[in-house]
Amino acid sequence: MQPTRIDHSMPAGEFLAVALELSGGSWKIGLHDGRREKPAIDTVSANSAACRLEQAVQQIEKIKSRWGLAPDVRTVILYEAGQDGFWIARALSKLGYEPLICDPASIPVERHARRAKTDRLDVIRLLMCLLAWLRGEYDRMHVVRVPSIEAEAQRHLVRDRGQLQKEVVQHRDRIRKLLRTVGCWQDVNGDVATRLAMGKFRCYDGAPLPPELHARLTRECRRLALAEQQFSQLEKELINQLPAPVQKRIADLEQLKAIGPVGATRLVLELFWRHFDNRRQVGSCVGLVPQPYDSGESRVDQGISKQGNRRVRSLLIEMAWFWLRYQPDSAIARWFTQRTLGNAQNKRAKRIVIVAVARRLVIALWRYLEHGVIPEGAVLKNRTTRFNNGRSWVD
Incomplete structure (x- = not known):
C-alpha cells in the first residue's frame, strides 16, 4: 500500500x-x-x-x-x-x-x-x-519516569505507615469530638478503651454517657486499637524489609542533624529511588521551581509549580524548618537569615523564603547522596548513636 x-x-x-x-x-x-x-x-x-x-x-x-x-x-x-x-x-x-x-x-x-x-x-x-x-x-508533553517493581513496592511501606498514623489521629480526634457533644472535656490520650469501660467519661452534669453514645465510642476504640497495633508492627518491620543499599542511603541521610529516620526513609523511597542528571531536574521533580508569568506588560510571580510528588514537597517544607533550627551555621540557614534580616516579624515573608530553602536543601541532599558532598556548614550526628539497633521513628 x-x-x-x-x-x-x-x-x-x-x-x-x-x-x-x-x-x-x-x-x-x-x-x-x-x-x-x-x-x-x-x-x-x-x-x-x-x-x-x-x-x-x-x-x-x-x-x-x-x-x-x-x-x-x-x-x-x-x-x-x-x-x-x-x-x-x-x-x-x-x-x-x-x-x-x-x-x-x-x-x-x-x-x-x-x-x-x-x-x-x-x-x-x-x-x-x-x-x-x-x-x-x-x-x-511531560513523560513520567516508570519506577522499578521493587521501588514501587517499597513505597507502599512508607505510605501505609503515614496512612496508619493519620488514622490513629483521626480516631482519637473523633472520640474527643463525640465526648464534647455531651460536655465531656477530658483528654483522650492513653488507654481510652479502659477508661471508657470503667465509666470515667461523664456528661457535663456527672451523668453517665447515653447507651448509644457509649456503644459508638466502644466501636471507635476498637478501630483505634487495631490502627495502633498495625502502626506499631509496621514500624518494627519497615526497615528490615528494605534491601541493604536502600538502608545505607537512609542511614547516610540520618547522619545529618535535623533529619530523622522517618524523613530520611520517606525521601529515599519517594524521591531518591530515581537518577537525576542535574539540580534542575531535582527541583522540577518536587515542584519547587518558580513559575513566572511575563507577557507584555504583565509580570506576575505565580509561585512554585507544585508539580511532581506532593508528599515529598510537603515533607521538604517541614524539613527546611528543622534544618534552620538544628543547622543554624550551615550555608542554607545563613542564606535564609540574610533574606529575612529586615523582616523578622513578617511571617508571610518567611513562609515564602522557606520554599526556596526547601529547594536548596533537596539539591544539597541529592549531592550528598550521589557525590558524597556534605552541605556547606552542616553538622553530622554522632555515629555511635545513629547506628543503634533501637531506632526511634519520631522526627
Missing part, C-alpha cells in the same frame, strides 16, 4: 504511534504511522484487565498487518498517568513495545469556554502529542 502523505519531519524509518485513552468501561485506541491523513480509532471493552490488554495488542497487530508494516516495526504506545499505574507499561514492554506514560496536566488543550470533550477526541489529542514528541518536540 502506498502512503497517501509523506511528512519529512517524521522520524526516519517506519514506526507506529499508538495512544490509549483509559477508562473503567473501555479503552479507546488511536493508531497512526505518520503517513496517513486520519488515524485509526478502535475500542476494546473486555471485563478483565488481561483480556482487555490482549484485545488492545491484537488490534495493534491487526493494524500493522492491514497497513503493511513489519511485525517488528517500532511501536510507541502512550497513555496518561492515572489510577491504572504502571502495570500496562510493564506488560507492553515485555511484549516488545515502547510504552510511554505522560502527565495529563502537560497535554495542551483548547482554551475555549466550551470545548468538546469525548474519549475519541481525547485519544486523537494524545496521538497528535505523541507524533509531535516523536518528531523531537519534547515540550509537547
Whole structure:
C-alpha cells in the first residue's frame, strides 16, 4: 500500500504511534504511522484487565498487518498517568513495545469556554502529542519516569505507615469530638478503651454517657486499637524489609542533624529511588521551581509549580524548618537569615523564603547522596548513636 502523505519531519524509518485513552468501561485506541491523513480509532471493552490488554495488542497487530508494516516495526504506545499505574507499561514492554506514560496536566488543550470533550477526541489529542514528541518536540508533553517493581513496592511501606498514623489521629480526634457533644472535656490520650469501660467519661452534669453514645465510642476504640497495633508492627518491620543499599542511603541521610529516620526513609523511597542528571531536574521533580508569568506588560510571580510528588514537597517544607533550627551555621540557614534580616516579624515573608530553602536543601541532599558532598556548614550526628539497633521513628 502506498502512503497517501509523506511528512519529512517524521522520524526516519517506519514506526507506529499508538495512544490509549483509559477508562473503567473501555479503552479507546488511536493508531497512526505518520503517513496517513486520519488515524485509526478502535475500542476494546473486555471485563478483565488481561483480556482487555490482549484485545488492545491484537488490534495493534491487526493494524500493522492491514497497513503493511513489519511485525517488528517500532511501536510507541502512550497513555496518561492515572489510577491504572504502571502495570500496562510493564506488560507492553515485555511484549516488545515502547510504552510511554505522560502527565495529563502537560497535554495542551483548547482554551475555549466550551470545548468538546469525548474519549475519541481525547485519544486523537494524545496521538497528535505523541507524533509531535516523536518528531523531537519534547515540550509537547511531560513523560513520567516508570519506577522499578521493587521501588514501587517499597513505597507502599512508607505510605501505609503515614496512612496508619493519620488514622490513629483521626480516631482519637473523633472520640474527643463525640465526648464534647455531651460536655465531656477530658483528654483522650492513653488507654481510652479502659477508661471508657470503667465509666470515667461523664456528661457535663456527672451523668453517665447515653447507651448509644457509649456503644459508638466502644466501636471507635476498637478501630483505634487495631490502627495502633498495625502502626506499631509496621514500624518494627519497615526497615528490615528494605534491601541493604536502600538502608545505607537512609542511614547516610540520618547522619545529618535535623533529619530523622522517618524523613530520611520517606525521601529515599519517594524521591531518591530515581537518577537525576542535574539540580534542575531535582527541583522540577518536587515542584519547587518558580513559575513566572511575563507577557507584555504583565509580570506576575505565580509561585512554585507544585508539580511532581506532593508528599515529598510537603515533607521538604517541614524539613527546611528543622534544618534552620538544628543547622543554624550551615550555608542554607545563613542564606535564609540574610533574606529575612529586615523582616523578622513578617511571617508571610518567611513562609515564602522557606520554599526556596526547601529547594536548596533537596539539591544539597541529592549531592550528598550521589557525590558524597556534605552541605556547606552542616553538622553530622554522632555515629555511635545513629547506628543503634533501637531506632526511634519520631522526627
